Amino acid sequence: MKSQRWTATRAAIIVLTACSVASVTNVSHAADATAAGPLRIGVIVDMSGVYSGIGGAGGVTAVKMAAQDFGGKVLGRPVEVLSADYQNKVDVTATKVRTWYDQDNVQAVIESTDSASALALQKLGVDKRKITIFAGSATTELTGKQCSPYGVHYVYDTYSLANGTARALAKAGYKRWFFITADYAFGNSLQSQATRVVKEMGGDVVGSVKHPLSASDFASYLLQAQSSKAQVVALANAGRDTQNAIKQAAEFGLSRNGLIVAPLLIFDTDLKGMGLNTAQGLQFTTAFYWDQDDQTRAFAKKFYSATNKMPTMVQAGMYSATIHYLNAVQASGTTDSDKVMEKMRATPIRDFFTKDGRIEANGLMVHDMYLAEAKKPSESKGEWDLLKIRSVIPKAEAFESLAESNCPLLKK
DSSP states (O other): OHHHHHHHHHHHHHHHHHHHHHHHHHHHHHHHHHHHOOEEEEEEEOSSSTTTTTSHHHHHHHHHHHHHHHTSEETTEEEEEEEEEOTTOHHHHHHHHHHHHHHSOEEEEEEEOOHHHHHHHHHHHHHHTOEEEESSOOOGGGTTTTOOTTEEEOSOOHHHHHHHHHHHHHHTTOOEEEEEEESSHHHHHHHHHHHHHHHHTTOEEEEEEEEOTTOOOOHHHHHHHHHTTOSEEEEEOOHHHHHHHHHHHHHHTTTTTTOEEEESSOOHHHHHHHOHHHHTTOEEEESOOTTSSHHHHHHHHHHHHHHSSOOOHHHHHHHHHHHHHHHHHHHHTSOOHHHHHHHHHHSOBOSSSOSSBEEOTTSBEEOOEEEEEEOOGGGOOSTTOOEEEEEEEOHHHHSOOTTTOOOTTSOO
């Protein structure tokens, strides 16, 4: 009897324990579902400064369009997009994104900022185990010494930008170069990469000068370039700095004196801002052009209806990256950054932005790039008909190989 009572008691305890575990598990699942709430993506951009036309409000719109086109939900959770202006300040960027992670449960951040802010975001993403997608920054440090298991460099980098333009001009016989460079991480990296290509092609750098961000007067820099006996004046800057430098170079008559002005990073919005009378003939490297094929035109038409502008390569890349991220979340069944990154790296990117993009082990998204040329006014058939694609630069040539990368995540 004692044995029977013990057996019965033991069975009751087991049943009660099982019920309790089931109850706790159900409560836990319910709590998780409640706590999960919306999946939030943060978009940090320059809304009013020198880079506002590159990403800016249009970049935020592109990410919101992608979330809507995806269906507005992933894993049963609504997708919300938060946005902020980083004001061209690294501390503002870091503070805002840290708040998103700590207080707003943001799962991923997409930026169109500068390289210094991007490097700060890279470190923060490692600390918080959050995915960060770099759409506007260009420094190769993001996939080099400061690479991260959670970082994706999506649209271009200084290697691909310099490789296309510098190689094409050096091959055409322009071997003496002078650099006018924005004095921060992006500009320095771009000049370094272009210098590497020029020297590989048998050329030489005969001089260089650095300028602060948002410079308005390039006269002294251009005079130094003229007196250097360079054949190419390379602009290692971006946004309004590039526009101002090109406009003033035209006023100084650099092209009339036989100098080639070569912007190493320029956008459709820059060409439109300067006008083709000033921009005509400029050669540069780009990752995307809205009028390239039926797919790009379809996206551009939709983007234009929302913004009254055609998309830059950064804005197009922000849309593409958002879709790729959401697809990876859906396919992996979780927002866990390690699992989502594994799926993002394993899945080729085939859309209007790239026909066969792939995220390498160091976080670099490799894809074809294009050598472009600004049209003459007589060639343009419309307000946004600004450039022509001269040639395709295959991804294997455009981007640094893994063998060349010094990312510590790679096993050499």
